Amino acid sequence: MTLQNAAVQNKVIWITGASGGIGEALARELAADGARLILSARRTAELEQVRASLANSAEHLLLPLDITDTVAVSAAINQIKQQIGGLDWLINNAGISQRALITDTTSDTDRKLFEVDYFAQINLTRQALPLLLADGGGKVVFISSVAGLVGTQYRGSYSAAKAALHLWANSLRAEMFEQGLSVATIFPGFVKTDVSRNALTGDGSALGQMDDAQANAMSAEAFAEQAVKALLKGKNYIVIGGLKERLAALMSRLSPELLYKMVRKSKVR
Template sequence: MPKQDLKNKVIWITGASSGLGQALAEECALRGGQVILTARRIAELEKIKATLVHPEQHLCIGADITDESQVLHAYEQVLQSKGQIDWLINNAGLSQRALIADTTMQTERAIMEVDYFSQVFITKTVLPTFLKQKSGKIAFVSSVAGLLGTQYRASYSAAKAAIHMWANSLRAEVADQGVAVSVIFPGFIKTNVSINALNGEGKPQGHDNEATANGLTPEVFAKTVVNALLKDEEYIVVGGAKEKLGVLVSRLSPTTLYKMIRKMKVK
């Protein structure tokens, strides 16, 4: 029997209709949490909810997180249904696979809108509740790409780095008010992230890459993340040996890292 270490906790997860968000929802439900699943595809959310432990405890809310009015409405629904929020996991995101020279400004802005501005808005929406409760945990799913910056991922790396820095500032501001802030840096995980990644014209590239296909499973990712969040870890890197090495080198010798990245064969 899994530990019920999230019993009576309300956990709001964005981007919960597939991949990392789905895996996080499954893991949190397994540990007794009441999960709020949010994404644009309500039918997909309902299917996932039906597979969770104690499906009657959970709630699906369809919303486009780039639409502020939909986010506000979703927030009201969460409070009306549950009366509290304990964890907010900002997981919804959009990746990229295009060279800078081939990426339109519209695509640059679209990635920043999903991966940065929407996360900022939903967090600012929920923050007053956490401050009033004098408790709560806010987690952002950034990326190892947001620590390193590699070819074909410039806009994505920039957005993921931006949310990391914003989260650091938030943590410093609310640390003495009972609100915890964590940032999660996934490496290669077996999801549809590469298939859905935008090309330079802003359309999904439609195919996977070898590194993602050979990455960690979403289940391993979710278990690792929930364990780390329960231990109040603030800087959570989840990935294989290569990604962890890259993160280490980025902290010890940025110059060495830049040389390594120039030689990388990534797409």
């Protein structure tokens, strides 16, 4: 067993949005390291396929869930408490993206993006805190986005929701530090998943196709490997992506004015 494996061996880790993409890749990485997983998403059949492909598949719990359903979230947490008794990590990965200009986006679509990418995330986290803190501390991981640091075309409300999630995580980290809670935020750049196919257009319908930038991006497996390595090193601010995305994230802190010029010239579709 490597030191990296030892850090998560037998840890109970709940991953939302685990039926594909980044969530599935994180599940594979953590299962291989010996973690005991709780896998949630709306699509039960896909969740079953993911679990069947994991190391020690029989040890992992499937918990089909729509994270925007507050009652269902409460029931899910009660089920974890009854069946497992505790929770070490919560990885808030479920979410939905956007591909529409601000002028083409309806208010209903704005609200849907915030409901999924912000309100549902913080509600689930808040409800899970007693389980995470029961043994003196746990880890909460939020999957934000480089878009939440820089803001880009076609992702106005998505970028805003991911930025809000990042800052809520900062507050949570400060407030719960003395109770032993660790809070990490990961900011992915482009990752080759179906996120753009499922992204909302202005009227709320799915885009249904993959962006060029997405198609040529890093694999979900490469992302997961980097993410888990950074989390196990105790990092809490984690940017993962290509050179342009990492540079944009850096410029958001060092020179916002230069960043604005970079974003205007960037190709994000």
